[in-house]
Amino acid sequence: MHTTVNNKNDIVKLIDVTKCTACRGCQVACKQWKGLPGAKTKQTGTYQNPPDLSAQTLKLVRFSEGLKENGKPFWYFFSEQCRHCIEPPCVDTIAGYTPDGATKDNATGAVLFGPKSKEAPFEEVRTSCPYNIPRQDEKSKVLVKCNLCIDRITNNRVPSCVLSCPTEAMVFGERDAILDKAKKRVEFLKQTYPKAQALNADEVRVIYIVVDDPKKYHQYAVA
Numbered sequence: 457m458h459t460t461v462n463n464k465n466d467i468v469k470l471i472d473v474t475k476c477t478a479c480r481g482c483q484v485a486c487k488q489w490k491g492l493p494g495a496k497t498k499q500t501g502t503y504q505n506p507p508d509l510s511a512q513t514l515k516l517v518r519f520s521e522g523l524k525e526n527g528k529p530f531w532y533f534f535s536e537q538c539r540h541c542i543e544p545p546c547v548d549t550i551a552g553y554t555p556d557g558a559t560k561d562n563a564t565g566a567v568l569f570g571p572k573s574k575e576a577p578f579e580e581v582r583t584s585c586p587y588n589i590p591r592q593d594e595k596s597k598v599l600v601k602c603n604l605c606i607d608r609i610t611n612n613r614v615p616s617c618v619l620s621c622p623t624e625a626m627v628f629g630e631r632d633a634i635l636d637k638a639k640k641r642v643e644f645l646k647q648t649y650p651k652a653q654a655l656n657a658d659e660v661r662v663i664y665i666v667v668d669d670p671k672k673y674h675q676y677a678v679a
């Protein structure tokens with residue numbers, strides 16, 4: 457659903473993890489569009505690479521594996537990024553130190569960090585985020601995260617990561633249409649996976665469909 461969006465303040469991105477093949481196209485597309493470099497890493501026993509979000513990796517495909525309650529194995533993929541909260545606690549935290557450090561864009565709802573965010577204490581901002589998303593550029597000290605490709609979506613283009621996704625695990629469009637799509641998909645998935653749900657759909661602009669306890673998708677998350 458790569459649509460042109462008329463009411464840009466009503467946009468959401470849906471990430472259906474059950475359609476994700478962990479190709480990491482989105483991870484690479486994000487780096488390409490943002491001009492961010494790759495990072496030197498080493499194999500630590502997981503395909504999750506690099507190991508975490510960083511100032512150079514704003515989109516990361518998480519890999520998690522283990523056994524379900526019924527003893528059957530799972531191997532989950534989760535294309536991680538900022539959720540663009542409707543009421544973003546990170547913005548409030550940054551504003552407590554520097555009013556111009558972060559904002560929620562009126563036209564799109566995208567949550568944006570600016571250069572002045574370096575004046576806010578990183579750990580406090582990071583822990584104020586329910587999803588452990590903000591990171592800090594080591595050199596400039598500026599806080600960073602996904603900006604929902606605001607330069608693209610304000611020009612009627614979908615986010616770079618969405619465009620790259622070969623399975624349509626990620627779609628982007630108007631809230632009502634996307635929520636309807638999510639509802640139907642969850643109803644379908646529940647027939648096989650009773651725990652299927654769309655996570656916090658009323659609170660965020662980046663909504664994930666999962667089929668298990670959300671914590672299980674973050675096995676190698678750095679706390």
Ligand code: SF4
Pocket residue numbers: 538539540541544545546547567584585586587588589590601
């Ligand atoms: S997910 Fe975290 S960083 Fe993103 S808008 Fe919400 S609180 Fe802020």
Ligand code: SF4
Pocket residue numbers: 485486487489490514515537601602603604605615616617618
């Ligand atoms: S929306 Fe843009 S900045 Fe955000 S993860 Fe996707 S490609 Fe990266």
Ligand code: SF4
Pocket residue numbers: 475476477478479480481482483517535620621622623624625626
């Ligand atoms: S591009 Fe799509 S299928 Fe590939 S890792 Fe990202 S979300 Fe998954």
